[in-house]
Amino acid sequence: MTWKMATFNVNGLRARLADLMDWIDTARPDCLCLQETKCPDSDFPQSPFQERGYQPYFRGQKAYNGVAVLVREEPQAVRLSFDDGQPDEEARFIAAQTHGIWVINTYVPQGRTVDHPAFEQKLDFFRRVKRYLGRHDPGEPLIWTGDLNVAPEPLDVYDPLRLEGEVGFHPREREELKDVAAWGLTDLFRRLHPDRKQFSFWDYRLPSALKRGLGWRLDHIWVTEPLVRTALSSDVDAEPRTRPKPSDHAPVWAEFNWE
DNA sequence: ATGGTCGGCAACCGA
Numbered sequence: 001m002t003w004k005m006a007t008f009n010v011n012g013l014r015a016r017l018a019d020l021m022d023w024i025d026t027a028r029p030d031c032l033c034l035q036e037t038k039c040p041d042s043d044f045p046q047s048p049f050q051e052r053g054y055q056p057y058f059r060g061q062k063a064y065n066g067v068a069v070l071v072r073e074e075p076q077a078v079r080l081s082f083d084d085g086q087p088d089e090e091a092r093f094i095a096a097q098t099h100g101i102w103v104i105n106t107y108v109p110q111g112r113t114v115d116h117p118a119f120e121q122k123l124d125f126f127r128r129v130k131r132y133l134g135r136h137d138p139g140e141p142l143i144w145t146g147d148l149n150v151a152p153e154p155l156d157v158y159d160p161l162r163l164e165g166e167v168g169f170h171p172r173e174r175e176e177l178k179d180v181a182a183w184g185l186t187d188l189f190r191r192l193h194p195d196r197k198q199f200s201f202w203d204y205r206l207p208s209a210l211k212r213g214l215g216w217r218l219d220h221i222w223v224t225e226p227l228v229r230t231a232l233s234s235d236v237d238a239e240p241r242t243r244p245k246p247s248d249h250a251p252v253w254a255e256f257n258w259e
Numbered sequence: 260a261t262g263g264t265c266g267g268c269a270a271c272c273g274a
Contacts, residue, residue, distance in 0.1 A: 011274080012266045036274085038267060063267050110274055149274095204264035204274080245265070248274080 003258035005031040009147040009249035013037040033105035037066030106146040126176035138184025156217035185222035
């Protein structure tokens, strides 16, 4: 069978809800990872997902952050935090095991500016993900996905010379990402499309950024070998379909030949 | 082409 997963930074789940449902009805992923729901758990709109056959798991907070994972089948396990002894004050991690696949969904801190403490916290977050992965085996089917807030390579930003050293395309971030991946993960979109300049994020603050191609590839699907071998396709649904306003991110998805 | 960001939340913060 074909199993499809997707990741989408919705930038406000409640504001994006109708458009998200339209996208789900077309794309029909079996597993959907959301970031920046900006939605306290008590306000999470469960019904629209349940009506479409999804079980919603989520961890939100007021105004900021928030992650969710929606699955069509009963998951084997769900984790709402890193559970590594460190406090999880911000809602940036959720994981579920479905079809025998561990799906780790993270909203990596944006980092603000290179000289801000938030930038160091961003680098720490990658190290924390790496430690977390150490509890798993890279021979097992596992996906690390979400808004990773880093463009891995020059091909992944609109102007690599000008943006070199900017937050989101800083060598220290790229190194940390590479270091996590060295555990045993492959950037699936890039593996399947080695030369394609394809973005998943366009800054709202730049006028007509999407139209002008001023984007970044920040939303990722990194997978272990069993999923590299069974991958069928991966793409970004970059066409703005939402009215009145799309998210500043686009959904990214992947399909696998999976039992 | 004569404009120029969002969401959340209630003043401005974070992206």
